[in-house]
Amino acid sequence: MKTCLVVDDSSVIRKVARRILEGLDFEITEAEDGEKALEVCKRGLPDAVLLDWNMPVMDGYEFLRNLRRMPGGDVPKVVFCTTENDVAHIARALHAGANEYIMKPFDKEIVSAKFHEVGLI
Amino acid sequence: MTPVDYEFLRKFLKERSGLDLSADKQYLVESRLIPLARKSNLAGIDELVQKIKSGAAGLASEVVEAMTTNETFFFRDKIPFDHLREAIIPELMQARAGRRSLRIWCAAASTGQEPYSIAMCLKEMGAALAGWRIEIIGTDISQQVLEKSKSGIYSQFEVQRGLPIQLLVKYFKQVGEMWQISPEIRSMIQYRPLNLLQDFGSMGKFDLIFCRNVLIYFDQDMKTQIFGRLAKAMEPDGFLALGAAETVVGLTDAFKPHPDRRGVYRPNLLRASPSIVPGMQQPLKAAASPAR
Numbered sequence: 347m348k349t350c351l352v353v354d355d356s357s358v359i360r361k362v363a364r365r366i367l368e369g370l371d372f373e374i375t376e377a378e379d380g381e382k383a384l385e386v387c388k389r390g391l392p393d394a395v396l397l398d399w400n401m402p403v404m405d406g407y408e409f410l411r412n413l414r415r416m417p418g419g420d421v422p423k424v425v426f427c428t429t430e431n432d433v434a435h436i437a438r439a440l441h442a443g444a445n446e447y448i449m450k451p452f453d454k455e456i457v458s459a460k461f462h463e464v465g466l467i
Numbered sequence: 468m469t470p471v472d473y474e475f476l477r478k479f480l481k482e483r484s485g486l487d488l489s490a491d492k493q494y495l496v497e498s499r500l501i502p503l504a505r506k507s508n509l510a511g512i513d514e515l516v517q518k519i520k521s522g523a524a525g526l527a528s529e530v531v532e533a534m535t536t537n538e539t540f541f542f543r544d545k546i547p548f549d550h551l552r553e554a555i556i557p558e559l560m561q562a563r564a565g566r567r568s569l570r571i572w573c574a575a576a577s578t579g580q581e582p583y584s585i586a587m588c589l590k591e592m593g594a595a596l597a598g599w600r601i602e603i604i605g606t607d608i609s610q611q612v613l614e615k616s617k618s619g620i621y622s623q624f625e626v627q628r629g630l631p632i633q634l635l636v637k638y639f640k641q642v643g644e645m646w647q648i649s650p651e652i653r654s655m656i657q658y659r660p661l662n663l664l665q666d667f668g669s670m671g672k673f674d675l676i677f678c679r680n681v682l683i684y685f686d687q688d689m690k691t692q693i694f695g696r697l698a699k700a701m702e703p704d705g706f707l708a709l710g711a712a713e714t715v716v717g718l719t720d721a722f723k724p725h726p727d728r729r730g731v732y733r734p735n736l737l738r739a740s741p742s743i744v745p746g747m748q749q750p751l752k753a754a755a756s757p758a759r
Contacts, residue, residue, distance in 0.1 A: 431623065436636055447632040449623050456627045462545075463631050 347373045348466065354385040354398040354427070363396055366454045370467060379405030384412055389421050394466050396413070396457075397444075398403065399428035399435070407442060415445040423464045427452060468493055470555070472516045476500075476530075479519065484531045484608055485664045499533045532609045536684070539577040541630035542584045547708050550728045551588055555706045559674050560595065562704055568600040572673045572700070574663060575681035576605030577579040579616030579656075580625070583648055586655040587634055587676070604670065606661035612657045620650035665694055672702050680710035687718065694719035698734055707732040 350372040352363045357378075364374045375392065377383035381404040383395070395413070399406040406426060413419045423445045428435070429451040439447055445464040448456055461467045473493055480486040488496070497512065507526060519527050542548050553645045559569055573582040582605040589596055607613055626635055626646045639646040661667060661683065676697055682690050697707060698721035707722055709715070709730055715722045720738045725731035 366740060381617075431641075433636055436632060440632065440636070448627060452627070456624070459540075459628050460632075 347371060348394065349373045349375065349392040350394040350396060351377060351383060351386055351392040351422075352373050352396045353377045353380065353401070353409065355379060355401040356398075359384065359427075361400070363457070366457050367396070369454065369457060374448075380406060380409030380412070383409050387413055387416065387419070391416075391418055393422060393447060394461065395424045396421050396427050396448075397424055399426060399430045399439075407438065410439070410442050421456075423461075423466055425460055425464065427457075468497055468512045472512055475516055475520070476512075479527075480531065480532075480534055481686075483527070483664075484535065484662065485685045485689050486534055487684060487689070496534070500530065503529060503533045527552070528610075532611055535612075536611050537577045537609065537612050539580045539680075540628040541580045541623065543581065543629060543679070544730075545627070545629070546710050546711075547677070547730055548584060548588055550708070550725075550731050551585065551675075552592065554725075554728050555675060555708075555731065556589070556592060556596075559706070560599075563674065567598060570671065570673045571601070571603045571604070571675045572670065572677070573603070573605045574661075574676060574697075575680040576607045576616055576658065577609075578611075578612045578621075578625075579605060579619065579620075579658075580629075581605070581677060581679070582616070582656045582658075583619065583652060584629075586652045587638055590638075590652065591634075601655065603656045605656050605658045606667075607658075608660070608662045610660055613660060616656075616658050617653075619653045620645050621648075622646075664689070667696065667700060670700060673700055673705060674702050675706045675708070676701060677708045679708060682713055683710065691718050694721050698722060701734055703734055703736055706735060707734075 350367050352360050352367070352374055354363065355378050359394050360376045364376065367374055370417065372394065375386055378388050379401040397410065400456040406428065410424055413424070424443065425440050425446040425448060426444050427448040427450060429450045436447050446460045448460055458467065473496065476496055477488050480488060500512050500515060504511055509515050511519065515526070515530070563569060571585060573585065576582050584604055584717060589601060589694065605616055606732065620642065622645060626639065635646065638649050638652055640649065655705050678697060685693065694715055701707065711730060715732055720735055722732040723735040725733055
């Protein structure tokens with residue numbers, strides 16, 4: 347079973363994402379900010395990360411840059427999932443090594459399409 | 468809705484658009500036509516039927532439009548676009564190296580995602596096609612969806628279904644809450660209204676026809692008839708792409724499946740009249756159940 351780390355400061359969003367991704371046969375771990383997500387990654391890298399941008403302590407962008415510098419950190423597929431929906435943000439995310447980008451609000455179809463796009467499904 | 472009204476609408480829709488409704492699709496008709504009746508200040512479907520019977524042409528085409536299914540998304544099913552990139556276009560480029568031009572037809576273009584996906588695919592092939600004259604024609608029975616296609620404007624929801632993020636950033640511009648595809652891609656496609664039940668001989672010959680997820684709404688005879696006319700609208704070495712749940716098998720001998728590209732068909736140049744191929748008539752009947 348593939349693993350996905352869901353990083354979002356909203357427990358409601360994490361719950362919705364968990365339900366969708368479990369439906370797509372992923373095993374889920376959750377983190378509420380970038381720093382906690384990095385700790386999870388240090389214990390073991392997931393196959394996928396669904397990543398919010400704006401979070402307290404460490405935001406998603408910083409997390410991504412840190413992840414990509416870790417040994418093996420280039421392997422997990424990172425899909426942003428954020429309300430930041432302008433081209434500038436998307437371009438920055440891709441430049442920092444994001445594989446896909448979901449603009450909130452999202453639903454099962456979008457998550458499934460994007461995970462398909464990066465070869466996770 | 469009374470059984471009589473339902474029967475009238477079934478017959479009407481079949482004649483006008485080829486839509487083949489089974490006897491139990493009342494809920495579908497009601498869910499699409501009750502809102503239309505309300506919008507037109509009519510009491511209900513019975514009054515709508517009365518108006519059509521008395522010759523209200525505008526309302527009649529609105530009923531046809533309301534009953535068409537326009538579901539589509541960018542790079543739908545993905546695989547046909549892999550075939551396009553990896554097999555169809557490379558083969559056509561070889562075959563057309565002399566004239567350096569391609570004619571492509573999306574026969575049920577809906578809201579434009581399919582022709583735009585093809586256009587982006589070709590653009591992404593870059594230098595290989597530089598200097599080629601490429602004509603992409605998108606047709607649909609519904610005027611409403613053609614207008615949307617032409618505008619090239621899609622909601623945030625629509626651009627997230629099937630469209631890779633890199634292509635969104637590269638070919639779309641944000642317009643308020645919406646996303647508009649670039650003039651460069653838009654200018655590659657011409658949109659025209661067309662009912663597949665009517666003659667399309669005037670459109671000329673195509674190297675590639677996408678006719679996906681529209682024939683499923685037609686009955687067997689109409690499918691056979693349309694395949695026959697599609698074959699005539701195609702170059703002898705052209706390609707036909709059908710939807711994932713569609714096939715020519717058992718319906719026509721005008722096309723044959725591509726040996727290793729699922730969903731892709733080629734004109735069957737060796738087709739013979741049934742009289743000299745014994746047994747041809749039988750499979751036509753035997754395989755008459757839809758492959759959904």
